[in-house]
Amino acid sequence: MNPDFQVAIKVLSKDKMSSKDLETVMDEVDLLKKVDHPNIVEYFETYDDKHYLYLVMELCTGGELFDSHDNCLKSGKPYPEKRAAEVIHKCLEALQHCHALGITHRDIKPENIMFGKDDEVRLVDFGLAKDTILHMKSYAGTPYFMAPEVLKGDYTHKCDIWSLACVLYMLMAGKLPYTGSSRTEVFDKIKAGRYEPITGLSEELQSLLGQMFNVNAKQRPTAIECQGHAWFQKQLGEEHKHMNENIDTEVLQGLQKFHGKNRLRRECLNILVKMVNPKEFMTLRKEFNKIDTNGSGTIEIEELRASVRKCHANLPDAELDRILNEVDVNGNGIINYHEFIAATFPVEKYATRERLQSLFQKFDSQDDQKINRTSLREAFTKLGHHLTSVEIGEIMDEHDVDHEHEMTYQEFEAMILDHM
DSSP states (O other): OOTTOOEEEEEEEGGGOOHHHHHHHHHHHHHHHHOOOTTBOOEEEEEEOSSEEEEEEEOOTTEETTSGGGHHHHHTOOOOHHHHHHHHHHHHHHHHHHHHTTEEOOOOSGGGEEEOTTSOEEEOOOTTOEEOSSOBOSOOSOGGGOOHHHHHTOBOTHHHHHHHHHHHHHHHHSSOSSOOSSHHHHHHHHHHTOOOOOTTOOHHHHHHHHHHTOSSTTTSOOHHHHHTSHHHHHHHTTTTOOTTSOOOHHHHHHHHHOOOOOHHHHHHHHHHHHHSOGGGGHHHHHHHHHHOTTOSSEEOHHHHHHHHHHTTOOOOHHHHHHHHHHHOSSOSSSEEHHHHHHHHSOHHHHOOHHHHHHHHHHHOTTOSSSBOHHHHHHHHHHTTOOOOHHHHHHHHHHHOTTOSSSBOHHHHHHHHTTOO
16 A cells, blocks of 8 residues: 555445435535546545445645644734735635536635645535536525625525635634624625725735625626736735746647557556645646636647647647547546646656555455456446446456456556556
8 A cells, every 4th residue: 555645535324314415425426526626625436335435535634724734823923915815816726617617616614625735725525516507596505604695595606706705804804704693694794795894904905805795796706807816916926827938848748648548547647646745746737727728727629729839839730639639538528637647747756666556456456466357347437437348348458468357467567657
């Protein structure tokens, strides 16, 4: 096992869950499979037996937003605007990704903003999230963080912006923006957008809060519009400006050289990059952001074409289409964040023996030091892919060098390192 790869396992008792509860949990799993962003908690796989359901997730070792990670809040010291800008900008990046996919979180609050082992923000708990581009009606969320339109029963993804404004207010003031002696009083203040201004804040931050707390959801800025606010430009400087830079030619060459037709290798590389501390990929993340010009957290073919033209690389459209098809593991017509990293990171550097053995064990479900058709099917099913017998057979035939209808660790290692 790889001691550096630790996970959180959520254990749910099927015996204590109604069919509706189970459906809700599986809806959350489906949403987590759909999102892929460095500032959203990672979902790995699901196991179940007769009595229990096991959800395997990323372990957020940095704790919650208001935990020891931010001791200044507990010591009574003012929270630095620069630090707040770093946190909120990351949250906005995650929300922009969700909203671009048609997902509304609906429960943004401090407890659902955590930090990973790389000290980066992670948006967690998608239990109330909704996957729809339509107006929502149902009452959902945590009362103190609800947007006025949620209370009125007709809202869109803009409700997440209001909730995040509540978090930003709490960071700077150390208290909730909307309080009262009764729920009715609190809700009346929310509907009117009446909050106590915080003294000592910069003019830019006061402006941003005012915009995010706009009771008219149509006039409230989107996540991407918030990111362009003057406050972030002032606090973060050039840190988040990559839009006008050309993509590194080595990264483009890496995308060209990547051969993703091998389905098992592609899946393994996507798992492997999640075993590595995300800090290791900060340079590649910047390259990803250069291409992802609309901030959706994915790369579309037109964005890839524009980046290639910008750096004057002479690649025909057919070659760009081939690159996207090779890198696109999920087959959804776009390149997700981890797909990009898996296609561009130096495999030999990070494919240590411990990680390779850990990877092998994921597909060796029968723990007999070999991968056969049954264990391969089980492993792909846990990863959310239901392969046909023909597809399983094609994978085995491609990597079963000695034709014994099973894959040894040596054959598996050679496949990952691309030495076959």
